[in-house]
Amino acid sequence: MEEIKTGVYICHCGLNIAGTVNVEEVARYAGTLPNVVVARDYRYMCSDPGQALIKDDIKNLGLNRVVVASCSPRMHEPTFRRACQDAGLNPYLFEHANIREHCSWVHDDRQIATEKAKDLVRAAVRRVFYNEPLEIKERPLNPNVLVVGGGIAGIQAALDIANGEHRVYLVEKEPAIGGHMAQLDRTFPTLDCSECILTPKMTEVGQHPFITLLAYSEVEEVAGSVGNFKVRVKKKARYVDEEKCTGCGVCEEKCPWKVDSEYEVGMGKRGVVYVPFAQAIPHVATIDKERCVYFLKGKCRACEKFCDAKAIDFEQKDEIVELEVGSIILTTGYDVFDSRRIPQYGYGRYDNVLTGLEFERMTCAAGPTGGKVLLKDGRQPESVAIIHCVGSRDENYHEYCSRVCCMYALKYAHLIKENTQAEVYQMYIDMRCFGEGFEEFYRRVCDEGVNFIRGKVAKVTDVALTEGEQGKLAVIAEDTLLGGIIRVPVDMVILCPALEARFGAEDVAKLFTINRRADGFFMERHVKLDPVATATEGVYIAGCCEGPKDIPDTVAQASAAAAKALSVISRGRVVIEPTTAQVNEVLCQACGRCEEICDFHAPKVISKDGLRVSSVDAALCKGCGACAVVCPTGAMSVRHSTREQINGMVEALLEV
């Protein structure tokens, strides 16, 4: 066996580590450990001169193992592996000890922290002794991209990639694409009509030769890894033949049953067979099976009789589509906070308490009131209060700021002023108008004579205390600028509910093996430096599934995610991490426990020269180590986490 020569480098990380850990002492100690030929400490190991120390020592002292004790491997393992590789050392002969997150940042006793740093270094030195050189391989990659969620984020990402002439599968769970943006009337701060800017993009998606649109579909299963995902999509039965349907709408007209329209957020009706909205893409009808009288009671089929295209098909079945893609972009958007959760605001109890989305539909020319701002009884309001931060910036619900409500509240104030003679009251905590043109829009609305009351609303009530409150809703708030409780009688109240993580986001996260933040939104790989990547290689996120944001930010993020996917595609190959499971065929008894435990179907018991043994498909193996744990004989192990390496660390930590 060649002599093991280890170099150990203790990083100060400025004062991040050196402020709590006596780094010189740790370096001195490391120098006394078996097989260590050099131990140094340095201010910033990740800097060029820091890396040069390692490279020079490898060349001059013939090091064949390197340990750096610094930050987390998440941060700089790739940096130091590269440094080793540059100096001709296999990158897997490097070992990272984390004495920052695991030590200096979580302790304040210098003595104890220094001792712990020594323990961690000792464990790493023992582990690296057993490290083996591994070979990094590459394999070709599938250039197709899956986009999940057809809101503006998904639409933008799909178009960017398809315009680069790569195949995109766009999966949308609803019958039509468009997401929330399709429901908006005009968009701040420029007030361009949402429909006018969205419809051309939706049409382009529908017609694009490189986009396969799978609407009314959901992803059921994802296997494989970056470059080679295998995805199972369930295309739900519409009971309408998409090929034959012309979207003429006769079926919906003739359907004798009407239900609340989701698109109109309950303010309008639709048929049980319906096209969600006039510009819907794909422009075809769908039968709402749960509510279809034929499916419920076995009688009706009115739509079928009137369909000239013979598109209605009650026999249609869900269809499974298997896709192969190289990258995945998740754009599943957000849900609007349910304002009923704050009963004191009276939503659901008082007719004239509306949510933002409802007001969007109201001001829309094609909406249920033909664009007029009207009270339930058909009168025009004389006064309107807009309540900010409903469920946002509130420790009882969501601590975060939803980022778009201040701005759409201003938009509403402007639209009310434009359409009615009403007094408008903005009840806000802080005005957050940070984007391009936002502050200017705020000024403009101020100048239109809108009242701004700074304070959180406590309650909306119909109990009148004065003459002036009779027949009105009194909004009770603390005016923090005047320093008193005020009651403002109004005809209409518009709530600005929070944007929150989608119901079911947890399942989506699980399906695609990504993480969620404490607030429920999908977690980016690095908040600042890698905001559209996730913990899973090849899976990206964009738009409101990553957190509340407006359309400009959503679109920018969607293009960023598309660029990430395109950069993987243009590279053409993916690196296969060599840290996969391996079988010692002599020890393998073909018991099959590995096959049973593996979520990725990597190990299979096969027959080899008459002997039954397990065999691992490295392309499927994620190196999670589940098989190594259940293997009774020790035949299965994961490269770079072998039992010698792990047990060596444990024993070194316990100083045996």
Next chain:
Amino acid sequence: MGFGDELIHDRELFSCLSCYACSNLCPSDVDYPVFTQKVRNLASGEGEHGDCAHSGTLLSIMRLTSRSDIKQKRLDWLDGLHTSEKSEVLYFAGCAPYFEPVFEDIEVSPVNIARNSIKVLNALGIEPMVLPNERCCGHDLLWTGDVETFKKLAQFNAQMIKESGAKKIVFSCPEGYRTFKLDYPNYVDLGCDVQHVSELLAEKIGQNGVKFKEIKKKVTYQDPCRLGRHLGIYEPPREIIKAIPGIELVEMEHSGDESICCGTSVWTNCSSYSKQIREERLLEARATGADMLITACPKCQIHFKCAMVDKGAEKGPDIKMEVMDLVNLVANAMET
């Protein structure tokens, strides 16, 4: 001894089961297992340890118990049993508390064997001591070549036992028994007797009014290598089994000093050959027509049960049968 590298680095060095089947037949009385033990010691110095099953966890635990300052919590299982702080008899529980969680999935409970051993001792009128800071006996380390750690463990145990004032140590594990009886004297002075629980039972049957209830079963008996060929204890377990009314003991094709090992020793090089040995042995056991296979070593039970739960086993011959430790059988028979 001047060995070449080949021998020391040959992975088959760790395949020997040290079952003594060879020495048993050898006309020149060569002690091949002890020879293997010595070569393994040399190999261990070169970083060779064989391929260790269960990811090496068990051997790591054993090495960990050689730390001087280790604090163990290993007596929870004694709940409800009669033991005493001062007694002439000491029960050595060995690795049972550590094995317990590892073999839960194949439904082997070494702690149950330990509990039943105490119950049986109680029935014989003995309230033994059980030491709270007992160390591993070192058997597996000695046979994988780690003599250094073995010595440390032996010293810890010897000192603790001396301090306890015990006159006799009783084992339910044949490996601990063999180690204390044959290996410890080379390194430490124990100053007391050692005995396997089957020997003690065989002596006491008929005395103390021990009564067995009837168990209607046909059983066969697996001689553990350590108890059988290593120490020559073949009859006491058989006498006990026969003393239980209703039980019919039938012998396998290979039994007594011709008995076949359970296929792996010291958790090392557990290979497809090991499995084949197990399968063949279980087929022999089934061929006797017995309902149950009795063993007197927890490891035999672990290895046989493991072979039976294999998914692959469904594809091979039918080797399923009930396996039970001798002590558990006795405890069942004593229950009123």
